[in-house]
Amino acid sequence: MGESTGIAKGILGFPVAPFTENGRLDEQALFENIRFLVEEGLDAIYIACGSGEFQSLDKAEYEVMLETANEAVAGKVPIYTGVGGNLRTAVELAAISEEKGAAGYLLLPPYLIHGEQEGLYRYASEIFESAPNLDAILYQRDNAIYSVETVRQLTAYPQFKGVKDGIGNMELNICLTHEFKGRLDFLNGMPMAEVTMPAYLPLGITTYSSAISNYIPHISRMYYKALLAGDQETLDELYTDVILPINSIRKQRKGYAVSLIKAGMEIIGLQTRGYVRPPVTPVTKEHYKELEQILGRALEKYPRKEKISKIKES
Template identity: 65%
Template sequence: MYMIRKSPIGIAGFPVAPFNEQGNIDEKALIKNIQFLLDEGLESIFIACGSAEFQSLSKEEYEVMVELAISTVKGKVPVYTGVGGNIKTALELTKISEQKGADGYLILPPYLIEGEQEGLYNYLRTIIESTSLNAIVYQRDNCVLQLPTLQKLIELPQLVGLKDGVGNIDLNIELTQAIGDRLGWLNGMPMAEVTMPAYVPLGFNSYSSAISNYIPHISRMFYEALLKGDKELVSELYKNIILPINNIRKQRKGYAVSLIKAGMEIVGLPVGNTVRPPIVPVEKEHYQQLESILKETFKRYPKPNHKVLT
């Protein structure tokens, strides 16, 4: 099979894992949520990654999520999976991704250990070489690559992108200026809209939007305004929506996931505001704050045919 060696661009969708009352994956809800992202025009789907509580999924649940994503997307946009953790698990998940027909995978950090650059190189090389699928490295936590390491990795044709979740602008400048368009550059910072103005000039042309799970029209409005240089609209969206939501997100560890589910529940999407330990649900006070922000959002920036929050 001919593989297009190109990283996704635009706004990347990262569906959560909806759980039913028994604590299992709610397959119908997941399909509906993925379809929602497709209908809203998101340019790629990243399934079973951090926002989907990757660390708490069983192998069987992982397979189900990947299967449902690929069957729902039907080739309309690229589908990437999350792989990572200990090396044996990561290799097992790359094989599952390949067998199910994914376009590629996002390599999450290795489990626990702070590795030297040589160790990180060997970890990533082993995973990338294990299949013919496209690979994107997630730069964060205990997996931060320096330029010489990344320069060796780009010798592998499967490596198509780097997603940054660190926010080290000095390092980002060094990497992007040395490597250029050999890689696609994705902003993976928490609430990436907050930092995207600093990333666009460096060549980052994609980002993962947490709020796209429940207000994707705002994600699109923001990104288009940013690219067009509409500073007034960007500032307005920051003031009224993005920064207030980000302030809630920073109140508790794990809100990067649970706040997404709360937002989805508020706007009427089937998700169930349930998360698995060690993540905690959104507290009532914060839930109400988010609800208030979203109600005002739909008043200020109405969405055609919007039937929730009325």
């Protein structure tokens, strides 16, 4: 099967799609938010994916998001896109990604249908073939869970470089990492990935997508360094003070994987608002206040070297 040249590793940034009150994409806010992530040292930018409300973007907005990401990143880190949905749309978005110079794409689930493994193989292979110059990463999630045998078949495509896990099936993860070590890279894509990273580390999985990096990237980096160093004392403190309290809110309502990120960004003063597109709903006032208190205490105990703004007045 050969050796993979690899994909970006470390803490991966998944920017949101900031919207104005009337529902338009806020390009300036997007630029500022992505530039913030790059300046804070995130290792790659994944644009127009789940946290970027992929399902609610039209083609023109998708292109604008990728163009804005290119401008904000300025070649400092690789950019990956979200590609998925119905097959024809996915092929079209892969072509746009290639045209605009993305390093690769995250293959999101197909729309609605729960296909057999043969169908998932054909779905992925047709998209792989449509953009042979882009690195492809499978996303194990929802109605797209690829078996070991299907992944084995797909490794015939040299552009297939990685698997992102969003389901938490550790038996499957063990089988995949054991068989494809050296051929594929693996990413933890579970919601609030910091919660589960200690379970992934023994499998050699050191790369993950971080929701909280959108608003407290210095704490995400502190967590990552402690994880790799085996600093359990620091990990325990971060779990108690920040990670588990935020995760507790995230689990309260569907859609908070997106809207809670926007609330956190708004609370610390980043260029965004809490506006989301249906079917995602905004964070309730009660949960917003709770998150505000968590972040206030967290930034007091773990201040960033240069504060971008003060926590809003309660």
